[in-house]
Amino acid sequence: MEDTIAAIATAMAPSGIGIVRISGPEAVAVADRLYRGKKKEKKLADMKSHTIHYGWIVEQEQVLDEVLVMLMRGPHSYTGEDTVEIDCHGGVLAVKRVLEAVLHAGARIADPGEFTKRAFLNGRIDLSQAEAVMDVISAKSEYALQSSVSQLQGSVRRAVKEIREKLLYEIAFIESALDDPEHISLDGYPEKLEGIVQEEKRQIEKLLKSADDGKMLQEGIKTVILGKPNAGKSSLLNLLVGEEKAIVTDIAGTTRDVLEEQISLGGISLRMLDTAGIRSTADKVEQIGVERAKEHAKNADLILYVVDASVPLDENDGQIMELLKGRKTILLLNKSDLETVISKEELTARIDAPVLNISAREETGLAELEALIKEMFFQGEISFNDEVYITNMRQKRALEEALESLKLVENSIALGMPEDFFSIDLMNAYERLGSIIGEAVGEDLVNEIFSKFCTGK
Numbered sequence: 001m002e003d004t005i006a007a008i009a010t011a012m013a014p015s016g017i018g019i020v021r022i023s024g025p026e027a028v029a030v031a032d033r034l035y036r037g038k039k040k041e042k043k044l045a046d047m048k049s050h051t052i053h054y055g056w057i058v059e060q061e062q063v064l065d066e067v068l069v070m071l072m073r074g075p076h077s078y079t080g081e082d083t084v085e086i087d088c089h090g091g092v093l094a095v096k097r098v099l100e101a102v103l104h105a106g107a108r109i110a111d112p113g114e115f116t117k118r119a120f121l122n123g124r125i126d127l128s129q130a131e132a133v134m135d136v137i138s139a140k141s142e143y144a145l146q147s148s149v150s151q152l153q154g155s156v157r158r159a160v161k162e163i164r165e166k167l168l169y170e171i172a173f174i175e176s177a178l179d180d181p182e183h184i185s186l187d188g189y190p191e192k193l194e195g196i197v198q199e200e201k202r203q204i205e206k207l208l209k210s211a212d213d214g215k216m217l218q219e220g221i222k223t224v225i226l227g228k229p230n231a232g233k234s235s236l237l238n239l240l241v242g243e244e245k246a247i248v249t250d251i252a253g254t255t256r257d258v259l260e261e262q263i264s265l266g267g268i269s270l271r272m273l274d275t276a277g278i279r280s281t282a283d284k285v286e287q288i289g290v291e292r293a294k295e296h297a298k299n300a301d302l303i304l305y306v307v308d309a310s311v312p313l314d315e316n317d318g319q320i321m322e323l324l325k326g327r328k329t330i331l332l333l334n335k336s337d338l339e340t341v342i343s344k345e346e347l348t349a350r351i352d353a354p355v356l357n358i359s360a361r362e363e364t365g366l367a368e369l370e371a372l373i374k375e376m377f378f379q380g381e382i383s384f385n386d387e388v389y390i391t392n393m394r395q396k397r398a399l400e401e402a403l404e405s406l407k408l409v410e411n412s413i414a415l416g417m418p419e420d421f422f423s424i425d426l427m428n429a430y431e432r433l434g435s436i437i438g439e440a441v442g443e444d445l446v447n448e449i450f451s452k453f454c455t456g457k
Contacts, residue, residue, distance in 0.1 A: 001118065001121065002024075002025065003024055003107075003108055004022065004023070004024030004025060004026040004027050004030055004106060004107045004108070005022070005023055005024055005107060005108055005109070005110035005111075005114055005115070005118075006020060006021065006022045006023075006030070006099060006102045006103060006107035006108070006109065006110060007020070007021060007099070007109060007110040007114075007115070007455050007456040008020055008021075008095055008096070008099055008455075008456050009021040009085070009115075009456040009457065010090065010095070010456070012092055012095075013092065014090060014091060014092060015090035016089075016090050017087050017088070017089070017090045018087075018088050018089065018090040018091070018092075018094065018095030018098075019085050019086065019087055019088075019095075020085070020086040020088065020095065020098050020099050020102055021083065021084075021085050021086075021110075021115060021456060022083065022084045022085070022086070022102055022107055023077070023078075023079045023081050023082070023083045023084075023110075023115055023118065024081055024082065024107070025081065025082065026106055026107070027081065027082040027083055027084045027107075028044050028045050028071065028073075028082050028084060029045065029106070030084075030102060030105045030106045030107050031044050031069060031071075031084040031086070031102075031105075032044050032045055033105040033106070034057050034058060034059060034101050034102065034105055035053070035055055035056075035057065035058075035067075035069055036055050036056045036057075036058045037053055037054065037055035038054065038055065044069065044071055044084070047071055048071075049071060049072055049073035049076065050071070050072055050073075050076070051070075051071050052068055052069065052070050052071075053068070053069045053071065054067075054068055054069075055067060055069065057086065057088065057098050057101060059101040059104065059105075064088075064094070064097050064098055064101055065088040065089055065094050065097070065098055066088075066089070067086050067087060067088045067098075068086075068087040069084060069085070069086055069087070070084065070085040070086075070087065071084055072084075072085075074122075075122065075124075078115065078116075078119055078124070079115050079118040079119050079122060079124065080118065080119060080122030080123065080124045081118060081122065086098055086102070109455075110455060110456065111450075111451075111455070112450065112451055112452070112453045112454060112455045113134075113449075113450035113451065113452070113453025113454070113455075113457060114450065115456070115457060116130050116133050116450060116453060116457055117130070117446070117450040117453075120438060120446070120450075126154075126157050126437040126438045127435075127436065127437055127438030127441065127446075127449070128151060128156040128157050128160070128392075128395065128436055128437050128438075129151065129152055129154060129156075129157065130438075130449070130450070131151075131392050131394075131395075131449065132148050132149075132151035132152040132156075133152060133453075133457065134452065134453055134457075135147075135148035135151065135218060135391060135392075136148040136149060136152060137454070137457065138218075139218070140218075140219075140220055140262055140264070140269045142264065142267035144217045144218050144269055144391075147214065147217045147218065147389045147391060148218075148391070150388070150389070151388075151389075151391070155388045156388055156390070156395065156436065156437070157437050159203070159207060159388045160433050160436050160437055161437070162203075163200050163203050163204065163433060164430055164433050164434060166196065166200060167200065167426050167429055167430045167433075168430060170193060170196060170422075170426055171423055171426050171427055171430065173189075174186075174189075174419050174420070174422055174423045174426075175423060177189075177419070178419065178420060178423075186419055189419070190413045190416075190419075190422075191413075193409070193413065193422060194410065194413050197406050197409050197410055197413075198410075200406060200429075201403060201406050201407070201410075204399055204402055204403045204406070205403065207388060207390055207399055208390070208396065208399050208400065208403065210388060210389045210390050211389075211390040211391075211396045211399075214389035214390045214391035214392075215391060215393075216269075216301060216377060217268075217269070217389060217391060218391040219269070219271070220262060220269035220270055220271040221268065221269070221270050221271065221301045221302050221373070221377060222271045222273070222299065222300050222301045222302070223270045223271060223272050223273065223300065223301065223302045223303075223304060224273045224275060224293070224296045224297050224300040224302070224303050224304070225237060225272065225273065225274050225275060225303075225304045225306060226275060226278060226293060226297055226303055226304070226305050226306070226320055226323065226324075227277060227278070227305060227306035227307060227308075227320070227334075228277050228278060228308065228311075228314075228316050228317065228320070229276075229277030230277065230308065231277065231306040231307060231308040231334060232306050232308060232334040232335060232360045233274055233275070233277065233306045234259075234274055235334075235360035235361065236274075236304070236306055236332070236334065236358070236360045237259065237261065237272055237274040238360075239360050239363055239366070240261075240263050240265065240270075240272060240366075241261050241263055241272070258273050258274070258275050258276075258289075258292050258293070258296060259273070259274040260272065260273050260274075261274075265366075265369070265370050265373065266370040266371075266373075266374070268370070268373060268374065268377075270302075270373075273296050273300075275289070275292065275293030275296060275297075276289030276290050276292065276293050277290075278290050278293055278294070278316060278319060278320050278323075294323060297323045297324075297327070298323075300327065300328075301328065301377075302328050302329070302330070302373070302376070302377075303323075303324060303327050303328065303329045303330070304329075304330055304332055305320060305321075305324060305329055305330070305331050305332065305353075306332045306334050307331060307332065307333055307334060307342060307347065308334055308335055309333040309334060309335050309340040309341070309342045309357075310335050310340060310341060311341065311342075312341055312342065313342060313346070313350075321350060321351050324351055324353065325351075328376055328377075329351070329353040330353060330354055330355075330356060330369065330372060330373070330376075331347050331348075331351070331353050331354065331355040331356070332355075332356055332358050332365070332369075333347070333355060333356065333357045333358065334358055334359065334360055335359060335360075335361070344357075354372055356368050356369055356372065394436075394449075395436045398432045398433065398435045398436045399432075399433075399436070401428075401432040402428075402429040402432040402433045403429075405425045405426070405428040405429035405432065406425070406426075406429050408425040408428075409422050409425045409426055409429075412425065
């Protein structure tokens with residue numbers, strides 16, 4: 001924390017602007033060793049915070065680039081420290097050269113995520129907000145981005161702090177009563193505490209319930225396309241992706257391996273897997289493709305079963321329907337623009353799943369598919385006004401552990417245990433919840449979390 005750090009904060013690719021970020025106690029002094037403004041006698045050290053200055057970066061009398069320099073003094077900066085950002089031209093060589101000059105002037109290269117780590121250590125953000133920073137950067141869909149921004153604004157922190165405050169009050173009450181039994185009575189308290197614990201359990205369970213939705217928002221819904229050869233699976237994938245990713249021919253068995261694409265459908269991220277057509281075959285390569293399709297179906301969040309509506313069902317369809325049992329499935333009657341021989345009623349009689357008429361050729365049915373997926377996974381809508389979505393597995397584990405501790409409190413009340421037993425498990429729940437926002441966490445965990453960040457953030 002005593003070092004002054006620097007890194008390139010923009011992508012290493014040709015662009016309009018490249019940013020070199022400097023943060024630490026000597027950030028302004030380091031920048032002053034290189035910055036030359038129109039009025040050479042003026043130094044950044046004499047300038048007001050949150051101002052932008054035009055000039056040049058000069059090292060050993062050589063002008064490296066024409067720049068804008070942004071000055072932000074701590075604690076009112078991203079890291080909570082003095083911070084300088086140099087906006088230079090976005091050529092890869094130009095940005096690297098400016099960074100090298102900054103390092104020569106006294107800064108050291110920042111570790112991955114070190115700027116955000118300093119923001120956390122300086123109390124600018126909590127750990128859940130720090131993790132949301134990386135989620136914002138890696139968001140693959142509009143809803144994932146909204147969820148991450150909501151966490152960045154403190155939605156998880158507020159929910160967790162509210163539960164912790166109530167637990168802490170009860171812990172303090174129990175400890176005070178045990179220390180001063182003459183003035184503070186615990187008569188009837190176990191019954192009162194039981195009601196409080198049940199309410200806080202409901203709040204934690206609500207957060208845990210959001211974790212599955214949050215994971216799918218962040219990573220995408222693993223969606224496997226199944227069907228017989230030539231049912232239109234690859235055509236559907238190409239339609240959803242918006243370009244010719246899969247080879248489409250009239251020859252059955254063209255797709256022999258799994259093709260994966262990340263798509264956004266109405267703001268929802270889908271990890272689409274196009275698979276080999278499932279049928280009995282003597283072709284060894286095709287057999288491998290069929291087996292891989294079956295394996296992916298077992299681990300899918302959603303299966304899109306594409307049925308050629310112009311061809312009668314056969315034993316291969318029966319084999320596919322066995323794979324669909326117990327899984328979230330949407331039946332897609334494809335080629336509905338042709339003369340059909342299969343009805344919705346015939347399909348729903350054999351498998352309990354919603355059926356949609358689509359035509360990959362005519363590009364119809366996508367709006368209905370989008371609405372149905374939202375209904376199946378997010379009860380028809382995704383709101384970030386009052387809802388908190390847990391998208392992080394570390395946070396989910398901490399919530400599960402806190403929930404178990406509260407269950408132990410309930411068990412102790414039921415068994416008529418002494419009140420100090422309540423306090424022990426309440427404190428365990430309080431600490432596990434604290435780990436979500438960065439209280440009571442070890443240095444190793446903090447380092448591990450920020451090591452996953454990109455350099456410059």
